[in-house]
Amino acid sequence: MFALPLGHTARLRPLEPWHAQEFLAHIDRARPSVDPWIPWATLSTGLASATAVLQRYADKQAEDSARIYGIWLDGTLVGGVMFTRFDRASGVCEIGCWLEAAGEGRGLVTRACRALIDWAFTERGMNRVEWWASAGNTRSTEVARRLGMTRDGVLRQRFPHQGVRHDSEVWSVLAGEWPPGGAGPVEGEPVSDVKAELDRLMHAFLGAFATIGGSRPNLHVVREVFIPQGTIVSNVGDEPVIYDLDSFIEPREKLLTDGTVTEFSEWEVAERTEIFGSVAHRFSEYRKSGVLDGKWFEGSGRKTTQFLRTPVGWRMSSMAWDDEK
Missing domain, CATH: 3.40.630.30 (Gcn5-related N-acetyltransferase (GNAT))
Structure with missing residues (x-):
């Protein structure tokens, strides 16, 4: 057996x-x-x-x-x-x-x-x-x-x-x-509590935007997983666009609730996480899909995310991403 x-x-x-x-x-x-x-x-x-x-x-x-x-x-x-x-x-x-x-x-x-x-x-x-x-x-x-x-x-x-x-x-x-992000856990290796918490934060962040099957986005989660002073950067164009949490959430909440974007989801397909004391860094590959103005779309890209250990637990401090062209 x-x-x-x-x-x-x-x-x-x-x-x-x-x-x-x-x-x-x-x-x-x-x-x-x-x-x-x-x-x-x-x-x-x-x-x-x-x-x-x-x-x-x-x-x-x-x-x-x-x-x-x-x-x-x-x-x-x-x-x-x-x-x-x-x-x-x-x-x-x-x-x-x-x-x-x-x-x-x-x-x-x-x-x-x-x-x-x-x-x-x-x-x-x-x-x-x-x-x-x-x-x-x-x-x-x-x-x-x-x-x-x-x-x-x-x-x-x-x-x-x-x-x-x-x-x-x-x-x-x-x-x-296969495998999409390298081999799984080594047999018998303990799963890091910190790594599990960072996985949970990333999973919650990406899931906040999901509208599959008629579900509604839950963007207040972004404020829960980030420190209040968090910074999010889009670097998909000629110049980076830098957001605080409010300026990042507001336009995306509108797109996901006014019918412009439906059936949207985004998910990690690979990641590499490094932890040192009270700071951590994660490099992610992701995919996304949905319906934009009635037309199906798919995309992929890379994210880099920084984490801090705070008095209330681990939180994201900054994130930057670039979509594949």
Whole structure:
């Protein structure tokens, strides 16, 4: 029985039919956060149905068409990842995930998915890994961004769930694009608390502008992640444009709420972070996409961000960016 470390006390292991009782107890805890988006939890409401779900994956693994793995934190099953579809002939597979509240905020799903993607490309020679998510499931699409995937498009009202038809977002990463930002964590290496906090700040900053699936931007977050004297610089033209927080937020809030820009999202695909005492620096590669004046657009670029440790925790102090031409 293998167990892949995902941190100090987290492990990724095969999830098999003999885990059915433990799996059912976990799904009962996870149901409130999982069931609104996918029919996963509704398939496991008793021991017989939970066993049937895991047996179905065991049968599919024997056919080399799907696989399922659990994430254990401090010895308790808190979530999992799976190949929902694995087609060696076409070189295309699909991965998915789920997680209960006790496992959130630790990067467990992202690290577990990296392990699956790496195995699919390096061991099995797959060419394309896909990620399908309900358009309103921002937690799922945020994982796809962190994995360096590209948003291929939206299938409108693709499937019904709980009496509502949901749009499906399709994301993917290709073998030639992997790994997007270098290798993942070294096996057994502790995850830095400071690094995790800087990751959270960057994730919150980029997520403040998202308007996917009808969501509204939340630009007050920019003030929360920056020191009050923060500076943001656009260096995409002939001369740099320097903003304080108010002058940066105001025009972008207007564009994202008056219909000029819709379905917007921006995400990191690679980063390099250096920490020294109470200061830190991060160099990021990012992608962005959305609809501008009714036309779809995509872009990418680089950001450099400085951080300070303050009496209330780590905060951004300055940021500068340049878009790829």
